[in-house]
Amino acid sequence: MNRRLFLATIAALPTLAERASGALPLPRFQENPFALGVASGDPDDTSVVLWTKLAPRPLDPDGGMPPAAVEVTWELAEDEGFTKVFKSGKATASRLLGHSVHVEVEGLAPDRWYWYRFQAGQAISPVGRTRTLPSPNSSPERLRFAFVSCQHYETGYFTAYAALAKDKLDLVFHLGDYIYEGAGRDGQVRKHANPKLYTLTDYRIRYAQYRSDPLLQAAHARCPWFVTWDDHEVENNYAGDISERKGADVAEFLIQRANAYQAYYEMMPLRRRSIPRGPDMQLYRKASFGTLAELLILDTRQYRSDQPNGDTASPLNEAALSPKQSLMGIRQREWLQSALKASPGTWNILAQQVMMGMVSRTTSGEKKYSMDQWPGYAHERMALAQFMGDNKIKNPVVLTGDIHTNWVNNLRVDDRKPELPIVATEFVGTSITSGGNGSDNPATLASLRAGNPCVQFYNQQRGYVRCTVTKDTWQSDYLVVDQISKPEGVVSQRASFMVEAGKAGAKPA
Numbered sequence: 057m058n059r060r061l062f063l064a065t066i067a068a069l070p071t072l073a074e075r076a077s078g079a080l081p082l083p084r085f086q087e088n089p090f091a092l093g094v095a096s097g098d099p100d101d102t103s104v105v106l107w108t109k110l111a112p113r114p115l116d117p118d119g120g121m122p123p124a125a126v127e128v129t130w131e132l133a134e135d136e137g138f139t140k141v142f143k144s145g146k147a148t149a150s151r152l153l154g155h156s157v158h159v160e161v162e163g164l165a166p167d168r169w170y171w172y173r174f175q176a177g178q179a180i181s182p183v184g185r186t187r188t189l190p191s192p193n194s195s196p197e198r199l200r201f202a203f204v205s206c207q208h209y210e211t212g213y214f215t216a217y218a219a220l221a222k223d224k225l226d227l228v229f230h231l232g233d234y235i236y237e238g239a240g241r242d243g244q245v246r247k248h249a250n251p252k253l254y255t256l257t258d259y260r261i262r263y264a265q266y267r268s269d270p271l272l273q274a275a276h277a278r279c280p281w282f283v284t285w286d287d288h289e290v291e292n293n294y295a296g297d298i299s300e301r302k303g304a305d306v307a308e309f310l311i312q313r314a315n316a317y318q319a320y321y322e323m324m325p326l327r328r329r330s331i332p333r334g335p336d337m338q339l340y341r342k343a344s345f346g347t348l349a350e351l352l353i354l355d356t357r358q359y360r361s362d363q364p365n366g367d368t369a370s371p372l373n374e375a376a377l378s379p380k381q382s383l384m385g386i387r388q389r390e391w392l393q394s395a396l397k398a399s400p401g402t403w404n405i406l407a408q409q410v411m412m413g414m415v416s417r418t419t420s421g422e423k424k425y426s427m428d429q430w431p432g433y434a435h436e437r438m439a440l441a442q443f444m445g446d447n448k449i450k451n452p453v454v455l456t457g458d459i460h461t462n463w464v465n466n467l468r469v470d471d472r473k474p475e476l477p478i479v480a481t482e483f484v485g486t487s488i489t490s491g492g493n494g495s496d497n498p499a500t501l502a503s504l505r506a507g508n509p510c511v512q513f514y515n516q517q518r519g520y521v522r523c524t525v526t527k528d529t530w531q532s533d534y535l536v537v538d539q540i541s542k543p544e545g546v547v548s549q550r551a552s553f554m555v556e557a558g559k560a561g562a563k564p565a
């Protein structure tokens with residue numbers, strides 16, 4: 057928001073400013089304290105989380121905030137002009153949580169849109185738009201959402217978000233790699249403002265830099281998000297309490313993980329259940345979009361066992377197939393199985409991080425698989441597919457990020473055996489920016505398909521995936537950006553795949 061507009065908004069709303077005076081002293085800001093925008097997330101049928109974080113100077117270690125707690129007023133209205141304010145209240149932005157604000161607004165009507173904003177002192181935030189989910193026993197006609205991942209700030213512009221913010225979406229899933237932890241590097245499109253991340257302040261500054269991006273802010277303000285993380289929110293390819301750095305001290309890494317998780321909580325529209333407890337944080341969760349879709353959001357980083365075979369691409373050997381290997385951890389695995397069994401959803405959406413398709417990218421010699429993805433945990437991967445088949449779980453669809461490429465995969469219990477029935481469909485979405493401009497190479501698709509019968513589509517451009525779901529069909533549109541190294545990239549639809557309810561597997565739409 058430019059300064060003139062910002063001041064005009066303040067002048068227009070004197071009554072709100074009066075209401076802000078409470079027990080805490082009224083702060084005076086020289087710069088806009090809402091420089092990181094607003095967001096909402098984790099809706100259910102009667103409540104939603106509203107988020108903001110006060111940071112008049114986002115890249116300062118304390119965000120430019122004084123140590124004292126600040127009272128923040130919030131309003132949620134039935135209209136964009138705030139003539140019908142439905143709920144309002146006060147929240148405290150305290151230093152211990154980096155002056156972030158998480159409001160769980162309750163008592164809302166199911167399946168409807170609302171608008172919200174915050175005020176601190178004389179300053180008023182931009183307006184965000186959010187919605188509740190339909191009530192669990194209702195049968196909504198349609199769900200439309202996008203899923204995104206991997207937004208390395210240095211490698212390009214967030215042009216994909218400009219297009220996403222124009223789509224008519226109910227929800228966005230962010231599947232991780234929201235930030236990258238590396239030090240600022242010269243010669244990139246943009247530059248990280250600080251060195252490699254270890255401390256809470258390091259992570260806070262990094263998130264503040266990313267969230268200062270106006271396109272990312274606008275996308276957050278458009279609709280509620282369900283977020284989950286992958287590795288780079290802490291460190292590349294970490295596994296549970298094991299750092300990628302060989303011989304790293306577990307205690308030291310857990311302190312780093314606690315710092316990273318706290319900064320993640322502070323920055324995301326998450327519920328109180330996700331408040332971190334030291335190095336632990338509850339992120340896997342579920343929600344129901346009526347009986348149309350069950351949303352199952354997974355965390356495949358926090359509880360996983362170490363990648364086998366030294367985390368280098370390997371055949372599916374004894375180490376990769378060991379039943380001791382787990383990507384989800386026992387508790388999450390049992391939770392997922394009960395959630396799938398109890399699900400009322402026509403579609404069961406697994407919003408998660410790493411590719412489930414057992415895909416080998418080796419073109420000659422023995423087939424090798426990524427040990428950081430589900431094939432490194434092949435026993436659990438195959439058992440999950442078996443479970444979905446045995447229990448006739450309705451229409452499982454897996455959403456994936458992580459690898460900066462678009463894929464469509466038809467999943468079987470063992471993807472090396474095309475004679476087996478298809479039990480689920482996987483849509484892998486490319487990165488927002490990670491990997492740079494990328495390219496479209498049909499020859500690579502042909503060779504990947506020849507070696508991996510599960511693969512239906514592959515593309516290496518940047519962008520996002522938009523999904524439209526009804527009780528009969530699922531459609532995934534692959535939106536790609538022609539370039540991200542300049543701000544004026546153009547977004548177009550590269551491919552579109554569909555799934556018919558009751559018939560696992562995708563075909564071109």
Ligand SMILES: [Fe+2]
Pocket residue numbers: 206207233288458459460490
């Ligand atoms: Fe990534």
